[in-house]
Structure formats: structure tokens, C-alpha cells
Amino acid sequence: MASQLTLEVATPTGLALRTEADSVQAPSVQGEFGVLPDHLPLLAALRTGILTYRASGKTHVAAIGPGFVEAEPDKVLLLTDLFALPADVDVDAVRGELAEAKQALAGFGERHEGQAYEELQRNVDWAQARLDAVAEADRVS
Numbered sequence: 001m002a003s004q005l006t007l008e009v010a011t012p013t014g015l016a017l018r019t020e021a022d023s024v025q026a027p028s029v030q031g032e033f034g035v036l037p038d039h040l041p042l043l044a045a046l047r048t049g050i051l052t053y054r055a056s057g058k059t060h061v062a063a064i065g066p067g068f069v070e071a072e073p074d075k076v077l078l079l080t081d082l083f084a085l086p087a088d089v090d091v092d093a094v095r096g097e098l099a100e101a102k103q104a105l106a107g108f109g110e111r112h113e114g115q116a117y118e119e120l121q122r123n124v125d126w127a128q129a130r131l132d133a134v135a136e137a138d139r140v141s
Contacts, residue, residue: 005037005073006054009083016042017062021053024076026082035071035099042071048125050133058139061086063133065126068131082126084139087131098127 007024009017027036027049035042046067053060063073101123108117 004074005035005039005059007078008075009051009078009080009110010081019053019055019060021055023054023099024071025052026064026078027051028069035076038073041073042069044069046078048082048122048129050129050136051078051134052136061133061136061140063089063126063129065129066122080119084133086134091131091134094127098124098131102125105121106136 004020004022005024007017007019007021025032025036027047028044030044033042033044042106045128046064046069049063050064051062051064063082063084063086064078065080067078067081068079069089070077101120105117105120105124108120111117
């Protein structure tokens with residue numbers, strides 16, 4: 001019976017995070033989900049949002065991009081292209097990115113399709129996730 005989870009976040013550039021956690025919460029395409037030690041095996045698609053994990057009685061957050069998660073009774077592995085800790089986020093720069101991407105999206109009018117639109121929406125989602133992670137980190141600390 002596992003008492004903790006090993007949490008790993010892997011990106012194309014390597015392992016972005018490895019820690020022991022009491023619990024893990026992440027955003028999937030089907031909604032938010034949580035994992036505790038001894039969880040049944042789970043495989044899910046991730047959406048851009050906030051990863052929350054509890055370790056040593058403290059809540060930690062990070063922004064993650066789309067990808068996949070595999071949970072086992074004693075381990076949670078997230079595979080994603082995008083990962084940012086709140087301390088690494090330049091809030092003013094990200095606000096600028098968000099405004100620019102939203103302005104470009106507005107140029108599509110009613111036509112919400114195509115690769116260019118999807119890329120801009122991904123940029124909006126990623127910028128918003130980083131800002132949300134900073135706000136959540138301030139709230140829980």
C-alpha cells in the first residue's frame with residue numbers, strides 16, 4: 001500500500017518536475033481529476049491548465065499544456081510540451097502575449113476553424129494557464 005505518489009512531469013526537453021506528493025490534481029479533456037496513493041490505473045488526455053499537488057502539507061501549482069497522464073497506485077506521470085512554475089512566469093510579458101493572441105483571434109470573426117485559429121487558441125490557453133498558476137500560487141501560499 002503506497003503512502004505517497006511519485007509525481008513526474010516530462011517535456012520534450014527532459015524531466016521538468018520530479019517530487020513525492022500526497023495527492024495530484026490535473027485538468028483532463030473530460031474535466032478535472034485527482035489521484036491519491038493506491039489509485040486505480042488511469043490513462044487520460046490532458047488539456048492546458050493548472051497542475052496542483054500536495055507535498056509535505058503544502059499545496060504547489062504549475063501551469064501545464066496539453067498532453068497525456070498515466071497514473072498508477074504509486075506514480076503519476078504527465079507528458080506535456082508545456083510546463084511552467086509560477087516563479088518562472090513574467091506576468092507582464094504573459095499579459096502582453098495574451099492580449100496579442102486574443103486580438104489576433106478576434107480577427108477570425110465567426111470562423112473558428114483552421115490551423116492558424118487553433119494555434120492562436122493554444123497561445124491564449126497557455127498564457128491564461130500561466131497567469132492562473134501565478135494567481136493560484138499566491139492564493140495558496
